[in-house]
Amino acid sequence: MFSLNKMEPTMSLSTKYHGILDYKQALAPDIIHLGIRLVEPDHLDFTAGQYIRLDSQPYDQKPVVSRPFSLASAPQQKNRIELIIRRTAQGVCTPWIFDHLALGQDLTFSGPLGKFKLTSGNGPILMIAGGSGMSAIWSILQDMRARKIHRPTTCFFGARTRNDLYFTRPIAEFVQACPWFTFIPALSENADNQWQGQTGLVTDVVDRLVPEASSYEAYLCGAPGMINACKPVLLAKNIRPEHVFYDPFIEQKQDRVAP
Ligand SMILES: Cc1cc2nc3c(=O)[nH]c(=O)nc-3n(C[C@H](O)[C@H](O)[C@H](O)COP(=O)(O)OP(=O)(O)OC[C@H]3O[C@@H](n4cnc5c(N)ncnc54)[C@H](O)[C@@H]3O)c2cc1C
Missing domain, CATH: 3.40.50.80 (Nucleotide-binding domain of ferredoxin-NADP reductase (FNR) module)
Known part of the structure:
Protein backbone atom coordinates (compact mmCIF):
# COMPACT_ATOMS: atom_id res chain seq x y z
CA MET A 1 0.00 0.00 0.00
CA PHE A 2 1.44 3.36 -0.96
CA SER A 3 1.60 6.02 1.66
CA LEU A 4 1.12 9.40 0.04
CA ASN A 5 1.20 12.71 1.82
CA LYS A 6 -2.34 13.85 2.32
CA MET A 7 -1.97 17.07 4.24
CA GLU A 8 -4.31 16.55 7.17
CA PRO A 9 -6.27 19.62 8.25
CA THR A 10 -5.21 20.99 11.61
CA MET A 11 -8.13 22.21 13.72
CA SER A 12 -6.35 23.64 16.74
CA LEU A 13 -4.29 26.72 17.55
CA SER A 14 -5.98 29.03 15.07
CA THR A 15 -6.74 32.66 15.82
CA LYS A 16 -9.96 34.52 15.00
CA TYR A 17 -9.40 37.40 12.56
CA HIS A 18 -11.60 40.35 11.59
CA GLY A 19 -11.21 41.84 8.14
CA ILE A 20 -12.95 43.91 5.48
CA LEU A 21 -13.68 42.74 1.96
CA ASP A 22 -11.80 45.13 -0.35
CA TYR A 23 -11.91 43.17 -3.64
CA LYS A 24 -14.45 40.90 -5.30
CA GLN A 25 -14.09 39.94 -8.93
CA ALA A 26 -15.38 37.02 -11.01
CA LEU A 27 -12.55 34.97 -12.52
CA ALA A 28 -14.69 32.40 -14.32
CA PRO A 29 -18.44 31.61 -14.42
CA ASP A 30 -18.32 29.81 -11.06
CA ILE A 31 -15.06 31.09 -9.58
CA ILE A 32 -14.53 34.33 -7.70
CA HIS A 33 -11.45 36.17 -6.43
CA LEU A 34 -11.66 37.91 -3.03
CA GLY A 35 -9.33 40.32 -1.25
CA ILE A 36 -9.65 40.82 2.50
CA ARG A 37 -7.84 43.57 4.40
CA LEU A 38 -7.06 42.48 7.94
CA VAL A 39 -8.28 44.68 10.76
CA GLU A 40 -7.82 42.81 14.05
CA PRO A 41 -5.27 41.26 14.31
CA ASP A 42 -3.92 43.37 11.47
CA HIS A 43 -1.60 40.75 10.01
CA LEU A 44 -1.58 37.00 9.37
CA ASP A 45 1.58 34.92 9.50
CA PHE A 46 1.16 31.81 7.37
CA THR A 47 3.01 29.36 5.17
CA ALA A 48 2.14 29.21 1.47
CA GLY A 49 -0.26 26.27 1.02
CA GLN A 50 -2.20 26.82 4.26
CA TYR A 51 -5.88 27.66 4.49
CA ILE A 52 -8.31 29.66 6.62
CA ARG A 53 -11.89 28.95 7.72
CA LEU A 54 -14.18 31.75 6.59
CA ASP A 55 -17.38 32.33 8.59
CA SER A 56 -20.59 32.91 6.66
CA GLN A 57 -23.24 35.33 7.94
CA PRO A 58 -27.00 34.78 8.26
CA TYR A 59 -29.03 34.90 5.03
CA ASP A 60 -32.21 33.21 3.80
CA GLN A 61 -32.54 31.34 7.12
CA LYS A 62 -29.38 29.34 6.38
CA PRO A 63 -27.16 28.26 9.27
CA VAL A 64 -23.95 30.16 9.97
CA VAL A 65 -21.07 27.93 8.90
CA SER A 66 -17.31 28.08 8.71
CA ARG A 67 -15.67 26.64 5.58
CA PRO A 68 -12.04 26.06 4.60
CA PHE A 69 -10.47 28.05 1.75
CA SER A 70 -6.81 28.05 0.75
CA LEU A 71 -4.87 31.28 0.88
CA ALA A 72 -4.08 32.42 -2.66
CA SER A 73 -1.85 35.35 -1.75
CA ALA A 74 1.86 35.34 -0.96
CA PRO A 75 2.74 34.93 2.72
CA GLN A 76 5.04 37.97 2.40
CA GLN A 77 1.86 40.09 2.19
CA LYS A 78 0.65 39.88 5.76
CA ASN A 79 -1.99 42.60 6.11
CA ARG A 80 -4.21 41.45 3.26
CA ILE A 81 -5.19 37.99 2.07
CA GLU A 82 -6.69 36.71 -1.16
CA LEU A 83 -8.94 33.71 -1.79
CA ILE A 84 -10.11 31.94 -4.96
CA ILE A 85 -13.49 30.32 -4.42
CA ARG A 86 -15.69 28.05 -6.50
CA ARG A 87 -19.42 28.12 -5.99
CA THR A 88 -20.71 24.85 -4.54
CA ALA A 89 -24.21 24.11 -5.81
CA GLN A 90 -26.52 23.57 -2.82
CA GLY A 91 -23.83 24.99 -0.53
CA VAL A 92 -24.27 27.46 2.32
CA CYS A 93 -21.08 29.53 2.49
CA THR A 94 -20.19 29.88 -1.20
CA PRO A 95 -23.67 31.08 -2.32
CA TRP A 96 -23.43 33.66 0.49
CA ILE A 97 -20.01 34.75 -0.82
CA PHE A 98 -21.21 35.00 -4.44
CA ASP A 99 -24.67 36.50 -3.87
CA HIS A 100 -24.63 38.39 -0.54
CA LEU A 101 -21.11 39.35 0.53
CA ALA A 102 -20.46 42.97 -0.51
CA LEU A 103 -17.37 45.16 -0.80
CA GLY A 104 -16.67 46.95 2.48
CA GLN A 105 -18.42 44.26 4.53
CA ASP A 106 -16.86 43.00 7.77
CA LEU A 107 -15.78 39.36 7.83
CA THR A 108 -14.41 36.90 10.33
CA PHE A 109 -12.20 33.91 9.73
CA SER A 110 -9.85 31.68 11.68
CA GLY A 111 -6.49 30.26 10.79
CA PRO A 112 -3.95 29.65 9.52
CA LEU A 113 -4.50 25.90 9.24
CA GLY A 114 -3.11 22.91 7.37
CA LYS A 115 0.24 21.39 6.55
CA PHE A 116 0.26 21.54 2.73
CA LYS A 117 3.48 23.36 1.90
CA LEU A 118 6.65 23.23 -0.16
CA THR A 119 9.37 21.01 1.27
CA SER A 120 12.93 22.17 1.70
CA GLY A 121 14.06 19.78 -1.07
CA ASN A 122 15.82 21.01 -4.18
CA GLY A 123 14.61 18.66 -6.92
CA PRO A 124 12.24 19.47 -9.78
C1 LIG B 1 -8.20 22.26 3.18
C2 LIG B 1 -9.27 22.74 2.21
C3 LIG B 1 -9.01 23.85 1.42
C4 LIG B 1 -9.99 24.29 0.51
N1 LIG B 1 -9.72 25.38 -0.26
C5 LIG B 1 -10.63 25.80 -1.17
C6 LIG B 1 -10.36 26.90 -2.02
O1 LIG B 1 -9.29 27.54 -1.96
N2 LIG B 1 -11.32 27.26 -2.92
C7 LIG B 1 -12.51 26.58 -3.01
O2 LIG B 1 -13.33 26.94 -3.86
N3 LIG B 1 -12.79 25.53 -2.22
C8 LIG B 1 -11.88 25.13 -1.30
N4 LIG B 1 -12.17 24.07 -0.48
C9 LIG B 1 -13.48 23.42 -0.60
C10 LIG B 1 -14.53 24.22 0.18
O3 LIG B 1 -14.18 24.30 1.55
C11 LIG B 1 -15.89 23.52 0.05
O4 LIG B 1 -16.26 23.53 -1.29
C12 LIG B 1 -16.96 24.14 0.96
O5 LIG B 1 -17.57 23.11 1.67
C13 LIG B 1 -18.05 24.93 0.24
O6 LIG B 1 -18.88 25.46 1.25
P1 LIG B 1 -20.45 25.61 1.09
O7 LIG B 1 -20.97 25.95 2.45
O8 LIG B 1 -20.77 26.53 -0.03
O9 LIG B 1 -20.95 24.19 0.64
P2 LIG B 1 -21.31 22.97 1.65
O10 LIG B 1 -22.54 23.31 2.42
O11 LIG B 1 -20.07 22.69 2.47
O12 LIG B 1 -21.53 21.77 0.67
C14 LIG B 1 -22.75 21.52 -0.04
C15 LIG B 1 -22.69 20.13 -0.63
O13 LIG B 1 -21.57 20.03 -1.51
C16 LIG B 1 -20.67 19.00 -1.09
N5 LIG B 1 -19.31 19.52 -1.28
C17 LIG B 1 -18.72 20.48 -0.56
N6 LIG B 1 -17.49 20.73 -1.02
C18 LIG B 1 -17.29 19.92 -2.07
C19 LIG B 1 -16.21 19.72 -2.95
N7 LIG B 1 -15.07 20.43 -2.86
N8 LIG B 1 -16.36 18.79 -3.91
C20 LIG B 1 -17.49 18.07 -4.02
N9 LIG B 1 -18.56 18.22 -3.21
C21 LIG B 1 -18.46 19.13 -2.24
C22 LIG B 1 -20.97 18.77 0.38
O14 LIG B 1 -20.66 17.43 0.77
C23 LIG B 1 -22.46 19.05 0.42
O15 LIG B 1 -23.18 17.92 0.04
C24 LIG B 1 -11.21 23.61 0.43
C25 LIG B 1 -11.47 22.50 1.24
C26 LIG B 1 -10.51 22.07 2.12
C27 LIG B 1 -10.79 20.87 2.98
Whole structure:
Protein backbone atom coordinates (compact mmCIF):
# COMPACT_ATOMS: atom_id res chain seq x y z
CA MET A 1 0.00 0.00 0.00
CA PHE A 2 1.44 3.36 -0.96
CA SER A 3 1.60 6.02 1.66
CA LEU A 4 1.12 9.40 0.04
CA ASN A 5 1.20 12.71 1.82
CA LYS A 6 -2.34 13.85 2.32
CA MET A 7 -1.97 17.07 4.24
CA GLU A 8 -4.31 16.55 7.17
CA PRO A 9 -6.27 19.62 8.25
CA THR A 10 -5.21 20.99 11.61
CA MET A 11 -8.13 22.21 13.72
CA SER A 12 -6.35 23.64 16.74
CA LEU A 13 -4.29 26.72 17.55
CA SER A 14 -5.98 29.03 15.07
CA THR A 15 -6.74 32.66 15.82
CA LYS A 16 -9.96 34.52 15.00
CA TYR A 17 -9.40 37.40 12.56
CA HIS A 18 -11.60 40.35 11.59
CA GLY A 19 -11.21 41.84 8.14
CA ILE A 20 -12.95 43.91 5.48
CA LEU A 21 -13.68 42.74 1.96
CA ASP A 22 -11.80 45.13 -0.35
CA TYR A 23 -11.91 43.17 -3.64
CA LYS A 24 -14.45 40.90 -5.30
CA GLN A 25 -14.09 39.94 -8.93
CA ALA A 26 -15.38 37.02 -11.01
CA LEU A 27 -12.55 34.97 -12.52
CA ALA A 28 -14.69 32.40 -14.32
CA PRO A 29 -18.44 31.61 -14.42
CA ASP A 30 -18.32 29.81 -11.06
CA ILE A 31 -15.06 31.09 -9.58
CA ILE A 32 -14.53 34.33 -7.70
CA HIS A 33 -11.45 36.17 -6.43
CA LEU A 34 -11.66 37.91 -3.03
CA GLY A 35 -9.33 40.32 -1.25
CA ILE A 36 -9.65 40.82 2.50
CA ARG A 37 -7.84 43.57 4.40
CA LEU A 38 -7.06 42.48 7.94
CA VAL A 39 -8.28 44.68 10.76
CA GLU A 40 -7.82 42.81 14.05
CA PRO A 41 -5.27 41.26 14.31
CA ASP A 42 -3.92 43.37 11.47
CA HIS A 43 -1.60 40.75 10.01
CA LEU A 44 -1.58 37.00 9.37
CA ASP A 45 1.58 34.92 9.50
CA PHE A 46 1.16 31.81 7.37
CA THR A 47 3.01 29.36 5.17
CA ALA A 48 2.14 29.21 1.47
CA GLY A 49 -0.26 26.27 1.02
CA GLN A 50 -2.20 26.82 4.26
CA TYR A 51 -5.88 27.66 4.49
CA ILE A 52 -8.31 29.66 6.62
CA ARG A 53 -11.89 28.95 7.72
CA LEU A 54 -14.18 31.75 6.59
CA ASP A 55 -17.38 32.33 8.59
CA SER A 56 -20.59 32.91 6.66
CA GLN A 57 -23.24 35.33 7.94
CA PRO A 58 -27.00 34.78 8.26
CA TYR A 59 -29.03 34.90 5.03
CA ASP A 60 -32.21 33.21 3.80
CA GLN A 61 -32.54 31.34 7.12
CA LYS A 62 -29.38 29.34 6.38
CA PRO A 63 -27.16 28.26 9.27
CA VAL A 64 -23.95 30.16 9.97
CA VAL A 65 -21.07 27.93 8.90
CA SER A 66 -17.31 28.08 8.71
CA ARG A 67 -15.67 26.64 5.58
CA PRO A 68 -12.04 26.06 4.60
CA PHE A 69 -10.47 28.05 1.75
CA SER A 70 -6.81 28.05 0.75
CA LEU A 71 -4.87 31.28 0.88
CA ALA A 72 -4.08 32.42 -2.66
CA SER A 73 -1.85 35.35 -1.75
CA ALA A 74 1.86 35.34 -0.96
CA PRO A 75 2.74 34.93 2.72
CA GLN A 76 5.04 37.97 2.40
CA GLN A 77 1.86 40.09 2.19
CA LYS A 78 0.65 39.88 5.76
CA ASN A 79 -1.99 42.60 6.11
CA ARG A 80 -4.21 41.45 3.26
CA ILE A 81 -5.19 37.99 2.07
CA GLU A 82 -6.69 36.71 -1.16
CA LEU A 83 -8.94 33.71 -1.79
CA ILE A 84 -10.11 31.94 -4.96
CA ILE A 85 -13.49 30.32 -4.42
CA ARG A 86 -15.69 28.05 -6.50
CA ARG A 87 -19.42 28.12 -5.99
CA THR A 88 -20.71 24.85 -4.54
CA ALA A 89 -24.21 24.11 -5.81
CA GLN A 90 -26.52 23.57 -2.82
CA GLY A 91 -23.83 24.99 -0.53
CA VAL A 92 -24.27 27.46 2.32
CA CYS A 93 -21.08 29.53 2.49
CA THR A 94 -20.19 29.88 -1.20
CA PRO A 95 -23.67 31.08 -2.32
CA TRP A 96 -23.43 33.66 0.49
CA ILE A 97 -20.01 34.75 -0.82
CA PHE A 98 -21.21 35.00 -4.44
CA ASP A 99 -24.67 36.50 -3.87
CA HIS A 100 -24.63 38.39 -0.54
CA LEU A 101 -21.11 39.35 0.53
CA ALA A 102 -20.46 42.97 -0.51
CA LEU A 103 -17.37 45.16 -0.80
CA GLY A 104 -16.67 46.95 2.48
CA GLN A 105 -18.42 44.26 4.53
CA ASP A 106 -16.86 43.00 7.77
CA LEU A 107 -15.78 39.36 7.83
CA THR A 108 -14.41 36.90 10.33
CA PHE A 109 -12.20 33.91 9.73
CA SER A 110 -9.85 31.68 11.68
CA GLY A 111 -6.49 30.26 10.79
CA PRO A 112 -3.95 29.65 9.52
CA LEU A 113 -4.50 25.90 9.24
CA GLY A 114 -3.11 22.91 7.37
CA LYS A 115 0.24 21.39 6.55
CA PHE A 116 0.26 21.54 2.73
CA LYS A 117 3.48 23.36 1.90
CA LEU A 118 6.65 23.23 -0.16
CA THR A 119 9.37 21.01 1.27
CA SER A 120 12.93 22.17 1.70
CA GLY A 121 14.06 19.78 -1.07
CA ASN A 122 15.82 21.01 -4.18
CA GLY A 123 14.61 18.66 -6.92
CA PRO A 124 12.24 19.47 -9.78
CA ILE A 125 8.56 20.01 -9.07
CA LEU A 126 5.29 19.08 -10.72
CA MET A 127 2.21 21.05 -9.72
CA ILE A 128 -1.30 20.01 -10.71
CA ALA A 129 -4.21 22.37 -10.04
CA GLY A 130 -7.86 21.94 -10.92
CA GLY A 131 -10.40 24.78 -10.82
CA SER A 132 -10.09 26.81 -7.63
CA GLY A 133 -7.18 24.53 -6.64
CA MET A 134 -4.93 27.10 -8.31
CA SER A 135 -5.35 29.05 -5.07
CA ALA A 136 -2.79 27.26 -2.88
CA ILE A 137 -0.54 26.60 -5.89
CA TRP A 138 -0.47 30.32 -6.76
CA SER A 139 0.47 31.17 -3.17
CA ILE A 140 3.33 28.65 -3.26
CA LEU A 141 4.55 29.96 -6.62
CA GLN A 142 4.57 33.57 -5.45
CA ASP A 143 6.39 32.50 -2.31
CA MET A 144 9.01 30.62 -4.37
CA ARG A 145 9.60 33.72 -6.45
CA ALA A 146 9.87 35.98 -3.39
CA ARG A 147 12.29 33.60 -1.69
CA LYS A 148 14.27 33.02 -4.89
CA ILE A 149 13.64 29.27 -4.87
CA HIS A 150 14.38 28.41 -8.47
CA ARG A 151 13.57 24.70 -8.56
CA PRO A 152 12.50 23.66 -12.08
CA THR A 153 8.70 23.70 -11.80
CA THR A 154 6.02 22.61 -14.26
CA CYS A 155 2.46 23.55 -13.39
CA PHE A 156 -0.51 21.82 -15.06
CA PHE A 157 -3.81 23.67 -14.74
CA GLY A 158 -6.99 21.77 -15.61
CA ALA A 159 -10.12 23.65 -16.68
CA ARG A 160 -13.23 22.68 -18.59
CA THR A 161 -13.37 25.44 -21.21
CA ARG A 162 -11.44 28.56 -22.09
CA ASN A 163 -13.89 30.57 -19.94
CA ASP A 164 -12.81 28.55 -16.93
CA LEU A 165 -9.13 29.42 -17.34
CA TYR A 166 -8.23 32.39 -15.19
CA PHE A 167 -5.14 34.32 -14.08
CA THR A 168 -3.84 34.03 -17.63
CA ARG A 169 -2.23 37.48 -17.51
CA PRO A 170 -0.45 37.16 -14.13
CA ILE A 171 0.64 33.65 -15.04
CA ALA A 172 2.02 34.83 -18.41
CA GLU A 173 3.94 37.55 -16.55
CA PHE A 174 5.19 34.92 -14.10
CA VAL A 175 6.40 32.70 -16.96
CA GLN A 176 8.27 35.66 -18.48
CA ALA A 177 9.93 36.59 -15.21
CA CYS A 178 10.77 33.07 -13.97
CA PRO A 179 12.78 30.93 -16.42
CA TRP A 180 12.52 28.00 -13.99
CA PHE A 181 8.72 27.90 -14.44
CA THR A 182 6.65 26.19 -17.15
CA PHE A 183 2.87 26.50 -17.32
CA ILE A 184 0.66 23.97 -19.13
CA PRO A 185 -3.07 24.71 -19.18
CA ALA A 186 -5.37 21.91 -20.36
CA LEU A 187 -9.00 22.14 -21.47
CA SER A 188 -11.20 19.10 -20.99
CA GLU A 189 -14.18 20.40 -23.03
CA ASN A 190 -14.94 22.74 -25.88
CA ALA A 191 -11.41 23.46 -27.00
CA ASP A 192 -12.21 25.60 -30.06
CA ASN A 193 -9.93 25.67 -33.08
CA GLN A 194 -8.19 28.80 -31.79
CA TRP A 195 -6.97 26.86 -28.76
CA GLN A 196 -3.35 25.89 -29.33
CA GLY A 197 -2.81 24.27 -25.96
CA GLN A 198 -3.35 20.84 -24.47
CA THR A 199 -6.75 19.15 -24.49
CA GLY A 200 -8.21 16.38 -22.36
CA LEU A 201 -8.46 15.70 -18.66
CA VAL A 202 -5.49 17.14 -16.82
CA THR A 203 -4.64 13.61 -15.65
CA ASP A 204 -4.30 12.44 -19.25
CA VAL A 205 -2.23 15.48 -20.15
CA VAL A 206 0.14 14.79 -17.25
CA ASP A 207 0.35 11.18 -18.40
CA ARG A 208 1.17 12.26 -21.96
CA LEU A 209 3.75 14.92 -21.18
CA VAL A 210 5.56 13.93 -18.01
CA PRO A 211 8.50 11.60 -18.57
CA GLU A 212 10.02 9.35 -15.94
CA ALA A 213 9.72 11.41 -12.76
CA SER A 214 11.62 9.64 -9.99
CA SER A 215 13.50 12.83 -9.05
CA TYR A 216 10.35 14.96 -8.81
CA GLU A 217 8.11 16.16 -6.01
CA ALA A 218 4.44 16.62 -6.90
CA TYR A 219 1.97 19.10 -5.37
CA LEU A 220 -1.72 18.52 -6.16
CA CYS A 221 -4.59 20.79 -5.25
CA GLY A 222 -8.26 20.61 -6.21
CA ALA A 223 -11.25 18.31 -6.16
CA PRO A 224 -10.76 14.88 -4.61
CA GLY A 225 -11.69 13.21 -7.93
CA MET A 226 -8.83 14.94 -9.75
CA ILE A 227 -6.37 14.11 -7.00
CA ASN A 228 -7.39 10.46 -6.86
CA ALA A 229 -7.06 10.20 -10.63
CA CYS A 230 -3.62 11.83 -10.64
CA LYS A 231 -2.02 9.71 -7.95
CA PRO A 232 -1.70 6.43 -9.93
CA VAL A 233 -0.51 8.34 -12.99
CA LEU A 234 2.31 9.90 -11.00
CA LEU A 235 3.24 6.66 -9.30
CA ALA A 236 3.44 4.95 -12.69
CA LYS A 237 6.08 7.58 -13.59
CA ASN A 238 8.17 6.32 -10.65
CA ILE A 239 7.63 9.36 -8.51
CA ARG A 240 8.23 8.34 -4.89
CA PRO A 241 4.97 8.06 -2.91
CA GLU A 242 6.42 10.17 -0.11
CA HIS A 243 7.09 12.91 -2.66
CA VAL A 244 3.42 13.30 -3.62
CA PHE A 245 1.73 16.04 -1.57
CA TYR A 246 -1.92 16.92 -1.92
CA ASP A 247 -4.72 18.98 -0.50
CA PRO A 248 -8.11 17.57 -1.50
CA PHE A 249 -10.85 20.15 -1.24
CA ILE A 250 -13.09 18.01 0.93
CA GLU A 251 -13.49 17.87 4.67
CA GLN A 252 -14.06 14.95 6.97
CA LYS A 253 -17.61 15.00 8.42
CA GLN A 254 -16.35 15.66 11.95
CA ASP A 255 -14.56 18.83 10.76
CA ARG A 256 -17.76 20.37 9.44
CA VAL A 257 -18.70 22.26 12.58
CA ALA A 258 -19.96 25.82 12.89
CA PRO A 259 -17.75 28.19 14.96
C1 LIG B 1 -8.20 22.26 3.18
C2 LIG B 1 -9.27 22.74 2.21
C3 LIG B 1 -9.01 23.85 1.42
C4 LIG B 1 -9.99 24.29 0.51
N1 LIG B 1 -9.72 25.38 -0.26
C5 LIG B 1 -10.63 25.80 -1.17
C6 LIG B 1 -10.36 26.90 -2.02
O1 LIG B 1 -9.29 27.54 -1.96
N2 LIG B 1 -11.32 27.26 -2.92
C7 LIG B 1 -12.51 26.58 -3.01
O2 LIG B 1 -13.33 26.94 -3.86
N3 LIG B 1 -12.79 25.53 -2.22
C8 LIG B 1 -11.88 25.13 -1.30
N4 LIG B 1 -12.17 24.07 -0.48
C9 LIG B 1 -13.48 23.42 -0.60
C10 LIG B 1 -14.53 24.22 0.18
O3 LIG B 1 -14.18 24.30 1.55
C11 LIG B 1 -15.89 23.52 0.05
O4 LIG B 1 -16.26 23.53 -1.29
C12 LIG B 1 -16.96 24.14 0.96
O5 LIG B 1 -17.57 23.11 1.67
C13 LIG B 1 -18.05 24.93 0.24
O6 LIG B 1 -18.88 25.46 1.25
P1 LIG B 1 -20.45 25.61 1.09
O7 LIG B 1 -20.97 25.95 2.45
O8 LIG B 1 -20.77 26.53 -0.03
O9 LIG B 1 -20.95 24.19 0.64
P2 LIG B 1 -21.31 22.97 1.65
O10 LIG B 1 -22.54 23.31 2.42
O11 LIG B 1 -20.07 22.69 2.47
O12 LIG B 1 -21.53 21.77 0.67
C14 LIG B 1 -22.75 21.52 -0.04
C15 LIG B 1 -22.69 20.13 -0.63
O13 LIG B 1 -21.57 20.03 -1.51
C16 LIG B 1 -20.67 19.00 -1.09
N5 LIG B 1 -19.31 19.52 -1.28
C17 LIG B 1 -18.72 20.48 -0.56
N6 LIG B 1 -17.49 20.73 -1.02
C18 LIG B 1 -17.29 19.92 -2.07
C19 LIG B 1 -16.21 19.72 -2.95
N7 LIG B 1 -15.07 20.43 -2.86
N8 LIG B 1 -16.36 18.79 -3.91
C20 LIG B 1 -17.49 18.07 -4.02
N9 LIG B 1 -18.56 18.22 -3.21
C21 LIG B 1 -18.46 19.13 -2.24
C22 LIG B 1 -20.97 18.77 0.38
O14 LIG B 1 -20.66 17.43 0.77
C23 LIG B 1 -22.46 19.05 0.42
O15 LIG B 1 -23.18 17.92 0.04
C24 LIG B 1 -11.21 23.61 0.43
C25 LIG B 1 -11.47 22.50 1.24
C26 LIG B 1 -10.51 22.07 2.12
C27 LIG B 1 -10.79 20.87 2.98
